[in-house]
Amino acid sequence: MFENKGRTELGELGEFGLIEHLTNNFKIRHETSVKGIGDDAAVLHSGDKEILISTDLLLEGIHFDLAYVPLMHLGYKAVQVNLSDIYAMNGVAAQITVSIGVSSKFPLEAVEEIYKGIELACNKFNIDLIGGDTSSSKQGLVLSVTSIGYAAKEDICYRNGANEGDLICVSGDLGGAYVGLQILEREKQIFLENPNIQPDLEGKDYIIERQLKPEGRRDIVDLLAQMKIVPTAMIDISDGLASDIMHICKQSEKGCTLYEDKFPIDPMTYETARELGLDPTVCALNGGEDYELLFTIKQEDYTKLKHDVDITVIGHITDKASGCKMISKSSVVHELKAQGWNAFKL
Amino acid sequence: MFENKGRTELGELGEFGLIEHLTNNFKIRHETSVKGIGDDAAVLHSGDKEILISTDLLLEGIHFDLAYVPLMHLGYKAVQVNLSDIYAMNGVAAQITVSIGVSSKFPLEAVEEIYKGIELACNKFNIDLIGGDTSSSKQGLVLSVTSIGYAAKEDICYRNGANEGDLICVSGDLGGAYVGLQILEREKQIFLENPNIQPDLEGKDYIIERQLKPEGRRDIVDLLAQMKIVPTAMIDISDGLASDIMHICKQSEKGCTLYEDKFPIDPMTYETARELGLDPTVCALNGGEDYELLFTIKQEDYTKLKHDVDITVIGHITDKASGCKMISKSSVVHELKAQGWNAFKL
Incomplete structure (x- = not known):
């Protein structure tokens, strides 16, 4: 039906581009x-x-x-x-x-x-x-x-409220769900090749749970209320830290600097990523499915949460022109790229 | 995975039975x-x-x-x-x-x-x-x-508010969407057998539209408000008149009597059903997808709507023990059966 018309592949737009493209004509009336x-x-x-x-x-x-x-x-x-x-x-x-x-x-x-x-x-x-x-x-x-x-x-925290100088915080730890998925995929392949081999998930329970049984961070919402902190912007990490902080920056018309050495990565995530030949930082940045909360707060709120072990400050908001950067452990500046999950390029 | 356990086919329960079965443990807390x-x-x-x-x-x-x-x-x-x-x-x-x-x-x-x-x-x-x-x-x-x-x-009109003596009303006409679907199915078969034959939908535009382009009856909601009628119970006809009036009766713990000769059936629906060897009444009762509103009103509200050509009174609510009946054109009493669509028995 569409063979002879102009044809655009869905993968070219990606999920967010597609939504924007399809819905930008729609009016809000109520x-x-x-x-x-x-x-x-x-x-x-x-x-x-x-x-x-x-x-x-x-x-x-x-x-x-x-x-x-x-x-x-x-x-x-x-x-x-x-x-x-x-x-x-x-x-x-x-x-x-x-x-x-x-x-x-x-x-x-x-x-x-x-x-x-x-x-x-x-x-x-x-x-x-x-x-x-x-x-x-x-x-x-x-x-x-x-x-x-x-x-x-x-x-209510929208994605568009981050201001220059705000601190970027994340709950829990990152990359675990993605590395857990790689373990499950590996064991599936082994099983397909030889159905008599039992899956070897020993010592991987935490990251397998991160993948199979994630929990929404309602407790963080309650904690923020107790601390009397209203984040200036917030998003959940479904696509990966890089993609999700870039959503905040894009909608807030700001840039950001993240510090690799601050990324909260569980030791099991770290070691398993290494075993599988993956870079743990890349897993944290682009793995996705962590369902942690990523939010920005005013600097003056820092003292309220600095002792909370479940929240980590990983960077700060900059001006738009500075772009979205990550400072690596060896002090190299990398430009962030959203390599978040694109369902249309599977 | 389930071969050795007790196994129940989904089709045995039907859609409503399945929902009831799966959700009857769930508590409402808020x-x-x-x-x-x-x-x-x-x-x-x-x-x-x-x-x-x-x-x-x-x-x-x-x-x-x-x-x-x-x-x-x-x-x-x-x-x-x-x-x-x-x-x-x-x-x-x-x-x-x-x-x-x-x-x-x-x-x-x-x-x-x-x-x-x-x-x-x-x-x-x-x-x-x-x-x-x-x-x-x-x-x-x-x-x-x-x-x-x-x-x-x-x-707000729930399904459970119908009372004995209430009049049963329906908007628009019934059976058209189903008969339209039969025409589309027929033309599809002809096309599959010989792709050179163009579909013959001439003179069937109304019922084809009923199938392909149904319209929610927002206008009836507005009309009822104008007439100052709040139906005692209401449902939309998605599964068919029989199935849907039985939802009202079951939830209201009542019975009903419908009169076949009152059913609003468009001449095109009627003639096309006959052409296809279908009983127009059965199409109205069990066809579904009409998206008309089926509602019950107090008798005293009858005078407010009796002149509206888009609303037809097709029966009345009786006591539960009397069951759900249809009086045919030849005055034979039939027990209604919900032969509504069962997605699990396709």
């Missing part, structure tokens, strides 16, 4: 639509709290591989990655809808496993499942999760 | 969650208006066939079927999110067509596109739409 496309979640005005809405699509063969993802973990993760977007707005999630498309050849017991994982996540994070859709799928397993959260207007 | 699973949309409390949330998953090969569904129509329909759920709560939709999974082999121009349809629907129904997700898909085209609407608490 006063209740405070923030549309372009942040972790949309913001709707209603009553005394603003409402946050975020949605994610998870497709078999793209976002997960049932060869090594247990179904219960899949349900759990599908909820967590979506809640993470609400937390990235500095909000608290309260409801989700879950839509699922599943082959009619799947037994009920398999779908029950997915819902057990969803239920576990709901129980742990105090979330109500309020709706959804179920359908047969002729192809693979399809999950679509939408979450609804709440925040006071003055607490 | 006061803002006024209504969870089990109606056309979820209801959240916030501010002076309640918020309505509804979500639909549309999968290639299950919900649509790209052999005859133009991409722009697909985008348009994906939005409309979702808005229809908000209207079925007697609310007004204001925002949507759209997630799309598409093969990386799809050219950008194809995705643009889908978004043109989405934009058309947004413009026509005054809707803001506020978010979504895009991904590559290894399988077919996947669309997931979530819509957000608003209604005053006292205006």
Whole structure:
């Protein structure tokens, strides 16, 4: 149908370019639509709290591989990655809808496993499942999760509020989910070549969990509130530190300097990356799926969080003209490149 | 993985049974969650208006066939079927999110067509596109739409409010979308057998449009408000009149009597059904996808709408013990059976 027309490959645009291209004609008409496309979640005005809405699509063969993802973990993760977007707005999630498309050849017991994982996540994070859709799928397993959260207007953190001199902070540690995935992929290949060999995941439990069972950082949202810190900008790390800090810089019209020696990398992530011949810093920068919170704070807020072991200051915001840089351990200046995940170039 | 365990086929439960089975353990914890699973949309409390949330998953090969569904129509329909759920709560939709999974082999121009349809629907129904997700898909085209609407608490129509003696009303006409689909399927088969034969859709434009380009009945919501009628219960006809009136009766713990001779069936639907050897009444009862509003009103409201040509009274609500019946044109009493669409038995 399109053979004779101009043809543009989707991969040329990438996910963010594609969204921008497809939606830049769309008008916003309602006063209740405070923030549309372009942040972790949309913001709707209603009553005394603003409402946050975020949605994610998870497709078999793209976002997960049932060869090594247990179904219960899949349900759990599908909820967590979506809640993470609400937390990235500095909000608290309260409801989700879950839509699922599943082959009619799947037994009920398999779908029950997915819902057990969803239920576990709901129980742990105090979330109500309020709706959804179920359908047969002729192809693979399809999950679509939408979450609804709440925040006071003055607490909401957009991506565009970073100012020059602000400190760049990250929760937890980075790169683990990506290195865990490499281990799972390696064991899958070994299994495919010889199904009698049992997977060797010994001593890798932390990074495997980072990949299979990530947790949205609701605790950081609560901690920031306790510390009376409202970040100037925030995003969750789904695509990788480089890609995600560049979102903040682009939308804030600023630059940044990151310090490689400050990156929080767990020893298991570090050693396993080395074993696999990977650079741990590259895993932290471009691995993605850590679902940690990346945020900027005013310098004056530094004393409030400097003793918190779960938050690391990794750099600062600069002016736009300075661009996005990383100072390596050997003091070489590198320009950051977003090599975040491009679903259209798999 | 599940071969040796008890195995239950999904088709045994059907879509509604499956949702009930999977979610009956889930607790509702938040006061803002006024209504969870089990109606056309979820209801959240916030501010002076309640918020309505509804979500639909549309999968290639299950919900649509790209052999005859133009991409722009697909985008348009994906939005409309979702808005229809908000209207079925007697609310007004204001925002949507759209997630799309598409093969990386799809050219950008194809995705643009889908978004043109989405934009058309947004413009026509005054809707803001506020978010979504895009991904590559290894399988077919996947669309997931979530819509957000608003209604005053006292205006919301649930499925469970019908009372004995209430009149059963339906907007527009029934069966057209299903008969239109049969024509498209027939022409597809002819084309597959001989690609040189052009599809013969002449004189079938209305029913083809009913299938390809349905419209949510926002106008009926406005009309009811003008007439100062708040239906006692309401649902949209997505699965078919029989299945959908039975949802109202089940949730209201009532029965119903429908009169076959009152069913609004367009002459084109009627004649084409006959041509195809189908019973027009069965098409109206079980065809589905009409996206008309089916609602119950107090008898005293009848005078307010009796002259409206777009609303037809087709029966009344009875007590639960009487069950769900249809009186045929020859005065034979039939028990209604929900032969609505079961995605797991395709």
